[in-house]
Amino acid sequence: MRAISRRLAWTRAAMGAPLVLLLVLFLVYPVGQLLLLSIYGDNGFTLAQYRQLFASSVYLDVLLITLKISLVTTLVCVVTGYPIAYLISVVGKERKATLLFWVLLSFWTSFLVRAFAWIVLLGRNGVINKTLISLGIISSPANLLYNFGSVLVGMVNALLPLAVLTMLSVMENIDRTLPRAAATLGARPGMAFWKIYFPLSLPGVAAAGIMVFVTAIGFFIVPALLGGRRETMITQLIIDQVQQTMNWGFAGAISVLLLVVVLIVFAAYDRLLGLSSMTGASAPRNAKPSRLSGPVARAGDALLTLLGAISDRIILLLPSRRRDRNPDQAGLGLQAFVWTMLLVISAPTILMIPLSFGTGGLNWPPQGFTLHWYETVLNSPVWTQAMLRSLLVGIGTGLLAMLIGTPAAFLLVRSEIRGKAAWLAFILSPIVVPRMIIAVGLFYVFAQMGLVGSALGLVLGHTVVAVPYVVMTMMAVLRNYDTRLDHAAQSLGARPFATLRFVTFPILAAGMMSSFLFAFATSFDELTIALFATGGLNATLPKQFWDEVTLQVSPTIAAVSTCLFVFMGLLIFVAERLRRRAAAR
Amino acid sequence: MVSSSLRIRELCKRYGDFVALAPTSLDVAKGEFLTLLGPSGSGKTTLLSLIAGLAHPDEGRILIDDCDVTHSPAYDRDIGVVFQNYALFPHMTIEDNIAFPLRMRKVSDADARRRTAAALETVRLPHVAKRYPHELSGGQQQRIALARCIVYRPAIILMDEPLGALDKKLRDQMQLEIKRIHRELGTTIVYVTHDQEEAMTMSDRICLMNAGAIEQLGTPRDLYFRPRSVFVADFLGESNLLSATVRGVDGEGLDIVLAEQLAASRAVGNGSRFAAGEPIKVMVRPQNLMVGEGGQLSGRLTDVMISGSLTRLYIAPETAGLPQLVAAHPTRSGSAPYEIGQRLSLGWHAADAVAIHDGKGI
Numbered sequence: 001m002r003a004i005s006r007r008l009a010w011t012r013a014a015m016g017a018p019l020v021l022l023l024v025l026f027l028v029y030p031v032g033q034l035l036l037l038s039i040y041g042d043n044g045f046t047l048a049q050y051r052q053l054f055a056s057s058v059y060l061d062v063l064l065i066t067l068k069i070s071l072v073t074t075l076v077c078v079v080t081g082y083p084i085a086y087l088i089s090v091v092g093k094e095r096k097a098t099l100l101f102w103v104l105l106s107f108w109t110s111f112l113v114r115a116f117a118w119i120v121l122l123g124r125n126g127v128i129n130k131t132l133i134s135l136g137i138i139s140s141p142a143n144l145l146y147n148f149g150s151v152l153v154g155m156v157n158a159l160l161p162l163a164v165l166t167m168l169s170v171m172e173n174i175d176r177t178l179p180r181a182a183a184t185l186g187a188r189p190g191m192a193f194w195k196i197y198f199p200l201s202l203p204g205v206a207a208a209g210i211m212v213f214v215t216a217i218g219f220f221i222v223p224a225l226l227g228g229r230r231e232t233m234i235t236q237l238i239i240d241q242v243q244q245t246m247n248w249g250f251a252g253a254i255s256v257l258l259l260v261v262v263l264i265v266f267a268a269y270d271r272l273l274g275l276s277s278m279t280g281a282s283a284p285r286n287a288k289p290s291r292l293s294g295p296v297a298r299a300g301d302a303l304l305t306l307l308g309a310i311s312d313r314i315i316l317l318l319p320s321r322r323r324d325r326n327p328d329q330a331g332l333g334l335q336a337f338v339w340t341m342l343l344v345i346s347a348p349t350i351l352m353i354p355l356s357f358g359t360g361g362l363n364w365p366p367q368g369f370t371l372h373w374y375e376t377v378l379n380s381p382v383w384t385q386a387m388l389r390s391l392l393v394g395i396g397t398g399l400l401a402m403l404i405g406t407p408a409a410f411l412l413v414r415s416e417i418r419g420k421a422a423w424l425a426f427i428l429s430p431i432v433v434p435r436m437i438i439a440v441g442l443f444y445v446f447a448q449m450g451l452v453g454s455a456l457g458l459v460l461g462h463t464v465v466a467v468p469y470v471v472m473t474m475m476a477v478l479r480n481y482d483t484r485l486d487h488a489a490q491s492l493g494a495r496p497f498a499t500l501r502f503v504t505f506p507i508l509a510a511g512m513m514s515s516f517l518f519a520f521a522t523s524f525d526e527l528t529i530a531l532f533a534t535g536g537l538n539a540t541l542p543k544q545f546w547d548e549v550t551l552q553v554s555p556t557i558a559a560v561s562t563c564l565f566v567f568m569g570l571l572i573f574v575a576e577r578l579r580r581r582a583a584a585r
Numbered sequence: 586m587v588s589s590s591l592r593i594r595e596l597c598k599r600y601g602d603f604v605a606l607a608p609t610s611l612d613v614a615k616g617e618f619l620t621l622l623g624p625s626g627s628g629k630t631t632l633l634s635l636i637a638g639l640a641h642p643d644e645g646r647i648l649i650d651d652c653d654v655t656h657s658p659a660y661d662r663d664i665g666v667v668f669q670n671y672a673l674f675p676h677m678t679i680e681d682n683i684a685f686p687l688r689m690r691k692v693s694d695a696d697a698r699r700r701t702a703a704a705l706e707t708v709r710l711p712h713v714a715k716r717y718p719h720e721l722s723g724g725q726q727q728r729i730a731l732a733r734c735i736v737y738r739p740a741i742i743l744m745d746e747p748l749g750a751l752d753k754k755l756r757d758q759m760q761l762e763i764k765r766i767h768r769e770l771g772t773t774i775v776y777v778t779h780d781q782e783e784a785m786t787m788s789d790r791i792c793l794m795n796a797g798a799i800e801q802l803g804t805p806r807d808l809y810f811r812p813r814s815v816f817v818a819d820f821l822g823e824s825n826l827l828s829a830t831v832r833g834v835d836g837e838g839l840d841i842v843l844a845e846q847l848a849a850s851r852a853v854g855n856g857s858r859f860a861a862g863e864p865i866k867v868m869v870r871p872q873n874l875m876v877g878e879g880g881q882l883s884g885r886l887t888d889v890m891i892s893g894s895l896t897r898l899y900i901a902p903e904t905a906g907l908p909q910l911v912a913a914h915p916t917r918s919g920s921a922p923y924e925i926g927q928r929l930s931l932g933w934h935a936a937d938a939v940a941i942h943d944g945k946g947i
């Protein structure tokens with residue numbers, strides 16, 4: 001008896017230890033180091049860094065701008081993402097697959113590629129200026145780049161897919177009969193939406209809001225490429241401190257400031273809605289009443305009723321709709337809106353394709369046809385090395401994250417361990433801590449370990465940021481897994497290992513494949529960690545892309561963008577195929 | 586008492602090429618309890634959602650109290666629906682769930698509270714008002730769904746397998762409850778089930794559906810004793826179906842010859858026309874197949890099963906061309922035990938042998 005429980009304890013430890021070790025060594029330690037650096041100078045404890053931080057309003061202004069950009073981005077993403085997610089959740093199977101493909105394509109297309117596309121699109125000789133001029137709306141090119149608007153467009157394009165997918169995961173679980181039930185009980189469409197559907201979808205809205213906000217606050221690609229001096233965000237300050245002045249202490253102090261802001265946001269979120277709703281774990285079916293109580297809840301209810309009544313008035317005012325309209329069909333206005341939005345977020349990257357074959361540089365419209373830019377890329381060792389390295393690091397990250405994450409997911413779902421919520425929070429912390437802070441901390445620690453520039457260091461760093469997604473995916477898969485199948489196999493004489501090999505893993509294969517792909521794609525598009533940890537001939541593809549783009553905007557980059565875009569499109573297609581084949585079984 | 590009549594004319598619903606409901610006409614009287622019965626996929630839910638306005642018909646009309654509602658939206662139809670999965674709003678308390686239809690109808694707060702309490706009283710769950718749906722058992726949720734439906738006194742109530750998820754005992758209890766509420770309110774009810782016993786005990790009339798069309802519509806007695814087709818005879822209760830040929834027709838009765846026998850016997854028609862020489866099926870219910878009497882047939886006992894109050898005998902007839910037969914009689918304690926392989930003679934009263942057209946009914 002004792003021996004068995006002993007062995008069980010060892011097995012559990014072996015399943016969870018690799019993940020814990022990874023996070024302690026490459027998340028807790030580096031971030032802790034960085035934070036320590038901010039209060040320890042050459043002469044011991046000092047608050048000098050913080051004094052400098054608050055001495056002038058410069059840094060606080062940057063913080064305010066960061067918050068403003070993040071907040072507006074979040075608002076726009078949630079408000080425009082909601083109808084998209086809604087439409088995807090209600091349409092039939094085939095249309096859903098099409099809509100989802102475009103969202104996923106955008107989601108997986110590199111942030112860099114998308115930001116670059118906007119530079120070209122909004123440039124003086126870009127599509128928009130040329131079109132406006134040829135329409136006679138303006139006479140000379142307008143300055144569309146390097147202002148708040150261009151940053152906002154880039155940020156929304158970058159984060160809208162995330163918002164849509166987060167809300168979608170909640171909306172898909174809303175029982176479709178509920179709004180119908182409301183209709184039979186006398187609720188007009190507006191009322192049924194605002195009083196029934198909307199409150200049930202709120203956890204998704206909240207989760208999308210916080211995911212977008214936290215990602216936005218740690219973003220630097222878009223403001224650096226599309227913003228002017230006045231749109232500098234706080235992460236850019238950290239980069240400057242590390243790359244230009246090597247001032248670790250001050251970089252640490254800024255990181256602390258950023259971290260504190262993020263933690264305050266999370267604490268507020270937890271107070272209001274509960275963190276558990278973030279992972280979408282609480283299905284709306286047993287949605288707990290929100291923590292808002294008493295007068296706030298009553299006011300909210302009254303507001304929803306008002307919104308419902310107003311919407312119904314508006315619907316009544318609309319030119320009388322076709323009487324024989326199928327009640328299940330989404331309105332034309334909604335469909336038009338969603339397709340417009342999908343076009344807006346996909347078009348820039350697609351417009352890159354003709355430009356990459358043109359001889360006229362990046363000016364619109366494309367002229368001639370040449371493969372010159374592709375040849376340049378393929379003949380340049382810097383680019384081919386970068387591609388190879390990114391593939392290698394991506395595969396390594398995918399494998400490592402899966403190997404470490406899957407057992408941990410098993411442990412969290414299948415066994416009763418103490419403090420499960422705390423463990424889960426710990427495992428998810430790489431998502432919460434801004435990527436930039438992790439990257440700078442890792443750079444510092446890697447420098448001590450001699451891992452800077454090595455593929456191993458990159459794989460480890462990327463695994464830290466990819467592993468939470470693997471654990472979450474596998475936990476979801478395992479929750480839906482019918483453990484009776486295992487018991488059946490065991491009753492048929494299969495020993496535990498044989499059960500795993502012949503029953504459990506084959507059934508879980510689709511989930512493992514998609515978490516592998518997720519980890520691969522995360523690594524393949526990762527720039528923040530690669531920004532410091534690599535360079536020159538050992539740069540990854542995003543890093544090489546970044547170096548080129550910050551130097552000059554050339555058609556070569558359009559060619560690379562096109563390659564990346566096609567590669568990701570193929571990957572999603574294959575992943576989707578695999579998923580469907582697994583689902584059909 | 587509010588209740589309305591419902592008329593359906595040539596209503597049809599297709600999904601692509603698939604006909605979920607062939608053009609169907611149906612009248613439901615004020616205050617009637619009509620059950621839609623049929624195997625899975627026969628179009629019951631489809632018909633119900635068309636009536637409720639949750640799906641849109643491809644053809645046909647729906648009239649409530651002679652008023653055409655084919656194109657009215659669900660919220661304007663004054664129809665109550667009890668959904669199969671209850672469809673209680675998870676983010677509202679039981680009280681708010683029940684008051685929802687009243688709020689939608691702008692009933693004053695005080696009035697709404699009073700009527701909500703009364704509805705909870707009717708389903709005998711006054712103590713759960715402040716709870717949330719997930720804090721109730723399946724049977725309780727079911728009753729709340731019912732309360733939410735009756736609280737605004739819709740003229741017609743539609744119920745889609747409302748008792749599907751409940752265990753036998755709770756189901757019997759709820760059946761009585763629904764019947765009581767039907768009696769007290771006098772509402773027109775259209776009820777869906779695929780439990781034939783439930784249909785027989787609860788309904789004024791049963792509408793038996795098959796493959797998207799009505800197979801037979803009538804009182805439970807009609808369907809049980811005068812099935813119009815082999816499908817109906819088979820679906821409702823156990824039956825022995827013997828092939829036979831019509832020899833002659835006189836009024837209600839028929840002269841028939843069973844299978845390959847030469848001797849003639851008698852049967853009654855099921856209301857449709859028969860012609861001499863026509864091959865038919867004759868239905869005899871197990872409880873009407875008497876062992877050791879009459880003697881139209883003989884056979885060997887292959888199996889005996891005692892299921893509480895009934896004893897079932899499985900018999901292989903000696904006449905070629907007849908399937909295995911089942912005879913049932915009340916279980917008696919004192920009688921001599923049966924022996925497998927024993928030869929038995931079987932008979933029935935002519936009035937219990939019902940002639941049915943072979944193949945599809947007309």
Ligand SMILES: Nc1ncnc2c1ncn2[C@@H]1O[C@H](COP(=O)(O)OP(=O)(O)OP(=O)(O)O)[C@@H](O)[C@H]1O
Binds near residue numbers: 623631779
């Ligand atoms: N949205 C749909 N798209 C395509 N086919 C459908 C759809 N809804 C129903 N059907 C088909 O229509 C037929 C009738 O379905 P319906 O739900 O009315 O059956 P039912 O009699 O209620 O069955 P059950 O007793 O299983 O509930 C079925 O064959 C079903 O597959």
Ligand SMILES: [Mg+2]
Binds near residue numbers: 630
């Ligand atoms: Mg059904």
